[in-house]
Amino acid sequence: MTESVDTPISDVAVAALDAEIGLGNRIVVENLNIYYGDFLAVRDVNMVIEPRSVTALIGPSGCGKSTFIRSLNRMHEVIDGARVEGSVYVDGEDLYGPGVDPVAVRRKVGMVFQRPNPFPTMSIADNVLAGKRLNSRRINKSEAEDLVEKSLRGANLWEEVKDRLDKPGSGLSGGQQQRLCIARAIAVEPEILLMDEPCSALDPISTLAIEQLMNELKSTYTIVIVTHNMQQAARVSSRTAFFTIDGTGQPGYVVEMDDTDVMFSNPKQQSTIDYVTGRFG
Amino acid sequence: MTVTEQRPTQHASSITANRLTRVQTGAVLAGAVVVGALSWLPSGSPNWARWIIVGLVSYCIGIYVVSRIVEGRRQGLDRLMRAVVTSAFAVVAMPLVSLLWTVVERGTNRFDVAFFTDTMRGVTGAEGGIYHAIVGTMIVTGLATIMSVPFGLFTAIYLAEYGHGTKLAKAIQSMVDVMTGIPSIVAGLFAYAMFEMIFGPGTRSGIAGAVALTVLMTPVVVRSSEEMLRLVPNELREAAYALGVPKWKTIVKVVLPTAIAGIITGVVLSIARVIGETAPLLVTAGLAQGVNWNPFDGRMTTLPVFTYYQYVQPGVPPSNGQDRAWAAALVLIIIVMVLFTVARILSSVLKPKGLR
Numbered sequence: 006m007t008e009s010v011d012t013p014i015s016d017v018a019v020a021a022l023d024a025e026i027g028l029g030n031r032i033v034v035e036n037l038n039i040y041y042g043d044f045l046a047v048r049d050v051n052m053v054i055e056p057r058s059v060t061a062l063i064g065p066s067g068c069g070k071s072t073f074i075r076s077l078n079r080m081h082e083v084i085d086g087a088r089v090e091g092s093v094y095v096d097g098e099d100l101y102g103p104g105v106d107p108v109a110v111r112r113k114v115g116m117v118f119q120r121p122n123p124f125p126t127m128s129i130a131d132n133v134l135a136g137k138r139l140n141s142r143r144i145n146k147s148e149a150e151d152l153v154e155k156s157l158r159g160a161n162l163w164e165e166v167k168d169r170l171d172k173p174g175s176g177l178s179g180g181q182q183q184r185l186c187i188a189r190a191i192a193v194e195p196e197i198l199l200m201d202e203p204c205s206a207l208d209p210i211s212t213l214a215i216e217q218l219m220n221e222l223k224s225t226y227t228i229v230i231v232t233h234n235m236q237q238a239a240r241v242s243s244r245t246a247f248f249t250i251d252g253t254g255q256p257g258y259v260v261e262m263d264d265t266d267v268m269f270s271n272p273k274q275q276s277t278i279d280y281v282t283g284r285f286g
Numbered sequence: 287m288t289v290t291e292q293r294p295t296q297h298a299s300s301i302t303a304n305r306l307t308r309v310q311t312g313a314v315l316a317g318a319v320v321v322g323a324l325s326w327l328p329s330g331s332p333n334w335a336r337w338i339i340v341g342l343v344s345y346c347i348g349i350y351v352v353s354r355i356v357e358g359r360r361q362g363l364d365r366l367m368r369a370v371v372t373s374a375f376a377v378v379a380m381p382l383v384s385l386l387w388t389v390v391e392r393g394t395n396r397f398d399v400a401f402f403t404d405t406m407r408g409v410t411g412a413e414g415g416i417y418h419a420i421v422g423t424m425i426v427t428g429l430a431t432i433m434s435v436p437f438g439l440f441t442a443i444y445l446a447e448y449g450h451g452t453k454l455a456k457a458i459q460s461m462v463d464v465m466t467g468i469p470s471i472v473a474g475l476f477a478y479a480m481f482e483m484i485f486g487p488g489t490r491s492g493i494a495g496a497v498a499l500t501v502l503m504t505p506v507v508v509r510s511s512e513e514m515l516r517l518v519p520n521e522l523r524e525a526a527y528a529l530g531v532p533k534w535k536t537i538v539k540v541v542l543p544t545a546i547a548g549i550i551t552g553v554v555l556s557i558a559r560v561i562g563e564t565a566p567l568l569v570t571a572g573l574a575q576g577v578n579w580n581p582f583d584g585r586m587t588t589l590p591v592f593t594y595y596q597y598v599q600p601g602v603p604p605s606n607g608q609d610r611a612w613a614a615a616l617v618l619i620i621i622v623m624v625l626f627t628v629a630r631i632l633s634s635v636l637k638p639k640g641l642r
Contacts, residue, residue, distance in 0.1 A: 112530030
């Protein structure tokens with residue numbers, strides 16, 4: 006599989022094949038330019054994200070990591086004037102192809118945000134079920150209970166909240182809320198999970214819990230995580246991409262992408278060395 | 287060694303300073319009250335307004351001077367600003383308290399059971415009641431609410447969720463702003479003209495009054511609901527989108543429930559705004575002596591119009607009608623207060639729990 010990394014066309018074909026034989030969901034990004042109105046925020050991204058593993062995106066603030074990750078499930082275009090040029094293939098299908106419904110894409114590619122954002126009007130259980138319920142699928146009570154338990158167990162939260170499932174989700178601590186958001190995201194059974202700095206608002210203990218969770222989830226999901234914490238990238242990811250920006254008003258771009266241990270021990274580019282050793286700027 | 291000796295004394299420290307005690311500030315206040323009292327003494331009889339205003343002004347000056355001397359410049363200014371802000375509140379509250387007091391005092395003359403169960407049909411003396419006017423107010427205001435809330439709320443949803451930044455949305459927004467400013471009599475004449483065109487000259491009915499109130503009420507509902515929808519954090523919308531929830535469902539199931547407490551408060555405020563309208567109802571719904579349950583046929587009395595007519599045509603002796611007018615005004619104030627209480631309770635029940 007690694008031989009094909011340099012030739013995008015066969016990547017797409019390989020990805021389609023992988024999905025067909027059940028190897029998971031490979032993401033292939035081709036010539037992706039991301040805009041806010043006329044402003045080019047991220048330029049010319051070419052990237053292959055391996056299935057059933059954790060891929061970390063690192064880089065300085067404002068270099069377009071979050072913008073890029075939001076373009077992987079068409080959340081970028083939610084912002085007024087935001088648009089994308091290029092292609093993102095999942096299972097060989099272009100997410101930006103004609104006739105693609107962004108709502109269907111988001112059911113397939115889930116997302117966890119930087120700040121925990123449980124729905125304040127809903128209980129813990131309703132928050133977990135929100136995706137299913139709001140997608141107008143009727144589910145009966147026992148199914149619902151099973152799904153709540155399965156998702157909360159999947160997010161390592163079940164033991165802490167099983168006695169107060171009917172209490173509001175916003176009453177939990179920050180770390181618990183974030184795990185609730187992860188449970189909510191995995192309850193809709195996406196194939197890919199995007200995490201935009203999921204631990205930046207959390208204490209070290211909650212961070213550890215979420216990192217352990219990522220380790221468990223990567224056997225079933227393709228995970229992409231944006232992080233400012235390089236130790237975290239080193240701990241959880243198998244591949245790492247380094248984004249940077251040449252100056253304010255310039256577009257962000259990918260400097261290099263490689264296996265995580267290579268990126269942190271022996272990167273090819275000088276700017277990557279500067280960044281991972283803390284000598285950047 | 288010198289340092290340890292100096293520490294306990296006050297003047298050596300840079301973070302302690304002289305402070306006025308409660309007794310001292312109380313003395314300044316008492317002095318201001320006396321100065322206020324002196325201001326009406328020459329005229330002989332107590333003049334409350336002069337007493338309060340002269341008292342407040344002399345308190346502001348007094349506390350500033352005293353504090354400046356004892357506590358220093360910054361504390362003096364702080365005390366002055368606090369006194370000015372509090373006095374402004376007191377000045378604003380004064381007419382309100384006075385108004386409430388007057389209405390309660392004069393309204394209780396006729397605040398009896400018969401007043402609520404009788405109408406004005408065939409009444410010439412001191413009896414008579416406002417049953418028909420309460421019914422009329424409820425029907426006219428209720429119909430206006432039923433018409434303006436859906437239109438207003440849907441417009442607000444369009445403005446906040448769909449039309450954001452478009453030319454059409456901006457045009458609607460400025461139209462709504464203009465509508466909030468139109469004089470109520472214009473709304474009344476609009477409704478009157480509209481119903482005259484359809485049903486012939488001189489038509490008066492409850493529904494015409496309700497249409498006039500709708501014209502006044504809708505922009506208020508639009509503005510307040512739009513503000514409330516904008517207060518819903520964008521993160522919640524994005525959280526729903528990221529779960530693959532369509533936009534309309536996000537609005538119905540996430541945005542509206544989060545904003546509902548504020549929307550209800552806004553609707554009740556708009557009801558309170560129109561329930562006391564007199565001029566538009568004078569021309570559209572008119573005056574009737576008995577109960578009219580049918581808003582589509584015939585004149586219908588409302589409380590403000592009732593109050594107005596009882597005051598301008600009080601009968602003989604005039605105290606009969608005047609007492610009824612004050613009592614009706616009191617009832618109107620009580621209805622508005624009840625509405626606000628209900629809105630408070632509803633919004634505290636519906637408010638999202640545990641929101642930071």
